[in-house]
Amino acid sequence: MSLIYLILPIALIVAGLALAAFLWALRTGQYDDLDTPPQRQLLGDERD
């Protein structure tokens, strides 16, 4: 039954990784402009 002692910390570490990923995205400016990138994604490969 002491499996919980292993699983819970792992769950918290996974959550911590997700948080770290979000903070990384934030620091690299990916949340600064939410309008242009989707447009760029759709139109970027037209006749380049």
Add this chain to the structure above:
Amino acid sequence: MVPPTEVSAAPLASASARRERTDVGSDTRTRVACAHCGDPVPKALRQPPGRNSFCCSGCEAVYGAIAASGLDTYYALQRRLEAKGRRARVTDKQYEEFDDPVFADLHTSDRGDGTLGVELFVENVHCGACVWLLERLPHLEPGVKSAQVQMKSGALRIVFDPGAVRLSHLARRLAAFGYPPHPARGRSADQLRRRETRRALQHIAVAGAIAGNTMVLAFPLYGGALHGIEAEYQRFFLYLSLGLAWVSVAFPGRTFFRGAFSAWRARTPHMDVPIAVGLGAGLLLSTYNALRGSSEVYFESLCVLVFLLLAGRFVQRRQQQRSQSAVELLFLATPSSARLVLGDERRQVPIEALLPGQVVEVLPGESLPVDGLVRAGSSHLDTKWLTGESRPVAVGPGDPVSAAAVNRTAPLQVECTAVGEATRVGRLMGLVETSAAREAPVVGLAHRIAGRFAVAVLVLAALTAAIWYQLDPIRALPNALALLIVTCPCALGLATPLAFVAAVGRAAQRGILVRGGDALESLVRAGDLVLDKTGTLTAGQPAVTEWIGERRLRGIAAELEACSAHPIARAFAPLGGGGERESTPVSEFTEHPGLGVEGRIEGSHYAVGSLRFAQARGFACSAELEAAAARMANRAATPIAVARDGGVLAIAAVEDPLLPDAKATLDGLRRVGWRIRIVSGDHPDVVRAVAQRLGLPEELCRGGVSPEAKLAAIEELRARAGKDPVVMVGDGVNDAAALAAATVGIAVHGGAEASLAAADVYLGRRGLAPLAELLAGARRTFRAIRTNVAVSLVYNATGVALAMTGHLDPIVAAVLMPLSSLTVIALSYRASTFPAGSLAPQTQTVSP
């Protein structure tokens, strides 16, 4: 890239596609759309099918530039996105000032590897096709390393190699594509804002992650409390949530403690005080209980609370990007460069490089970059935004002129007397900044209640402790702490931000942009409503409002006046019938500046101008028409005589017409108690005529008021009004300082950018009806807030009663705390503050 041979084929295809698209759904007349912007093309400019038609030479030039660069995919994208381009204008600007060392110092940054970075603001960026086109720049110009657009703000970031390409060349290229660039100003403020947003999001992310995980950890604890749990596991869960909660309160949650501390030092009530007390007490009590091995802990409630409060504040603050600095405002009002006259040479320089005594040239359609004296040329200046005068001002050599006025008719040479912040408009923007800074923040209802609430809660907690100390000393401290926790004003803290956020969002759908909830809260009581006239109560542009005499001459008058650039002449344009008739050629056209025009159409001799001019040119006028002209002049309209072959046949009244909904709106507002005043820079006679038509008492309506006097008038009213709000509604640079000084400043549709920046509210729809909607919506929002506060107080009262009687076990608290927050959230979004349903956005202004 497309090889040049293909270029000619593609535009043909796109042109015919456009013709088909616009033909569908139009009436019997064929409508031809401009190949660049999609606007209807005047009949005279239409080309035979299969060739591109353009609405103006600007669009034609831009189309040519885009197609010649092999970028005509732009038009395919535009059609696919169903976006409409903007009418382009040709700028023959050379952008030499972009190569000036002063410019390089101010706006570019050295990136270390021999390249320079520069941020420009480009006009006309409005859809994905624009983004695509602008980001093709590195393909066209090998010297450009990268180009990145931000669609909403129109900011374009370019990294280029100064050895390979000059910035002025890039600027010309951008202008040729229909995106005139401007140097980006206010970058430091923008960066600061961005950093602040990032930090807030960081805190919210941490708080959110912890809140989620402590909630998961709380499940086994509640389950254990009901059905039993082994002490070993209980301790494990308790310690984990204890650790997480401390991180949440200590890292993202510390902002509340900092706020409470400064509120305590300043001795002003603040929402942060009860929040900090609740958080602190909750954390300490829960920690104490957890260490004892009891599961009476509130860790998950505390973490969720921190998360919700941070998120609520973040959303609220994002709407309050306030008070730009005077320098930034100045840049919005005046052009960024000037054409310097050096002998026979003209050089474009940034205005920062201008010195008093130098002479600049200002072409028609441009705004004046500096204060100065006219050295050569005579023209009409539109000072509508600067002074509120609806009639253009004639200037000639020797006349003083002010920056930000728009030159209308002919080129002017102006000797600088003051530049930048020393100009009249610069000083005005300085006043905007100081009056915005002087304005005390509104202490909202929730904050006022929070102050008293904090005191009441502390007193009650002390009372509980004292009473229980007599009854059962061991339970005294836990009961007092339980009270502090359950009264923690989660609902109170959320009530106001949520109600405001919901209302501001709804208002935005109705085209009313509100900056910050406190503006709405200030509009709840009726007070003084001060209106500007030109552009606010009236359309801001002269129009023909009355026509007496021969009606068939309307088209002829339009035809003749179309040849003139005088502002009054523009009023006749809508009479032309919008391209339905073939235009008739005008011969022997002569313009008599300030008087009128004459010319020959189909053999007859016509004149359009002032009555005195027509009579002086030998046209006789009947007594009846003369009386009509006198009547028009009496109500401050300009009578214009239209004459043919020796006789005046019609009189037209040209004036700045009242907005159609002005009277009804103001009558409605007067009925609910607003005191309506007009303070205008226009001529007192015109103001009196408008006041008469609106049925306003003349003593409340003042004309000929300078921008500085407007500011003084607002300040005087505020000093007298006490608690009642003084609301200023205006549209011009001349209103900006008054807008900033008023309790609430409201800028109207089509106003100058400086007035938008200074105002708290922007009415994005034409007319005054949105004003009434705003005031009614504000009142309904306030009612929603009062409901929220009442609900959260009821919850708290229940909690206090339970805690004081010692009945507050953790399960009750766990249900009570989120339930109160959820009720408040539901109530806020349900409240009908602004009528639902979106309106079709009105982008084009309709001529009245």
